[in-house]
Amino acid sequence: MSSAGGENGKPPWWLYHGTGRPRPDLNLAAELPPPPGWRAFDGGPPLPLPEIGDREFERRLGAGTQQQYFESGTEEVTMVNAALYLRRPLLVTGRPGTGKSSLAYKIARELALGPVLRWPISSRSTILEGLWEYDAIGRVQAAAAQRDEEPDIGEFVHLGPLGTALLPYELPRVLLIDELDKSDIDLPNDLLNLFEDGEYEIRALSRIAGRQPDVRVFTADADGTAKIHGGRVRCRAFPVVVVTSNGEREFPPAFLRRCLRLEMRPPGIEQLTDMVAAQFPGVRVPHGSELIRAFGERSSSEGVLASDQLLNAIYLATSGAYSRDENWELLRNALWRQLGAAGAE
Known part of the structure; x- marks a missing residue:
């Protein structure tokens, strides 16, 4: 149409x-x-x-x-x-x-x-x-x-x-x-x-x-x-x-x-970016684009990731938890665990 x-x-x-x-x-x-x-x-x-x-x-x-x-x-x-x-x-x-x-x-x-x-x-x-x-x-x-x-x-x-x-x-x-x-x-x-x-x-x-x-x-x-x-x-x-x-x-x-x-199809990078902007208006998100891109790539390759898993990571990043070290990787991996994986519930 x-x-x-x-x-x-x-x-x-x-x-x-x-x-x-x-x-x-x-x-x-x-x-x-x-x-x-x-x-x-x-x-x-x-x-x-x-x-x-x-x-x-x-x-x-x-x-x-x-x-x-x-x-x-x-x-x-x-x-x-x-x-x-x-x-x-x-x-x-x-x-x-x-x-x-x-x-x-x-x-x-x-x-x-x-x-x-x-x-x-x-x-x-x-x-x-x-x-x-x-x-x-x-x-x-x-x-x-x-x-x-x-x-x-x-x-x-x-x-x-x-x-x-x-x-x-x-x-x-x-x-x-x-x-x-x-x-x-x-x-x-x-x-x-x-x-x-x-x-x-x-x-x-x-x-x-x-x-x-x-x-x-x-x-x-x-x-x-x-x-x-x-x-x-x-x-x-x-x-x-x-x-x-x-x-x-x-x-x-x-x-x-x-x-x-x-x-409903999974949101793309642009839609995820709009979603983050709506949930965090006026907030500077450290490495926000990098997080969104990484989430999109993981969701595409591994599947079954929910949008609120991204929002949880973004919130922690705005709270000062983000740093380029193994602790952040451990935390991010826990937040972005596949919903269909064993133990995900």
Whole structure:
């Protein structure tokens, strides 16, 4: 696809430019086209996005100046924009440390879509855990303590990151489902059904909907709450879903058909340099170029090195640990041990 005709050489249909830099010139509500008819949802009433803070984004992406952002490649940006337009999950695969999880934070910061909702997956993760939790025991204990007044059920219902992302926000939230390949075999199919329907039921609330139709519950955002009507949640703007995988297992064909797929390639020297500049703005790194070049060469020859292994070495170098002696070589070799090597864990 030609890159001519847009701002700064970007294709005009791109809403996400891949810099991770906030775009105050972008009015996403006006510029994002309506969804395809088969991906349109009508949940409501519409909710505003939570306020976005810089602290988590700076920790994940760095606090670089306008010239110090790690720009994504054309394939990556194209697939993110396609996922935005089609309202489809983006399945991101690649080696550890290639920036799969960071992609979600870049999208959220650049498009001002609020804090990222992160759901780290383990072998014990279930769809219900991602949607909501009801502390029935806690409610019984509170009722026994209060005696004369039944506690509000909403104080004991907490939406998970997945459940929060499907609230009827005016603009899409960014949901990071991290390392789905660690999940139980059934979870991808459960997600498939949920992403098709765009809604779910909170059974603890639907059972009392006749006498208490509206209940305010906690969300996955810090100090966040939302009012649930009739015990059901239906999304309005389908979330930007970034599903990461280290490629350790195959997913069901039906799940893959409904995702857009992106393979993250290891960053090159230029990208590593931009990444270091973003994480260490205004800091002089002793022999920084030499370290970056050596890291790139080792990563190319030995493979399976993560970007944070470079950042760890750079940080120690700025702290005075760098010197051209055997102690530094010993330390660097320990930091840059292959992730797949025996004892690397």
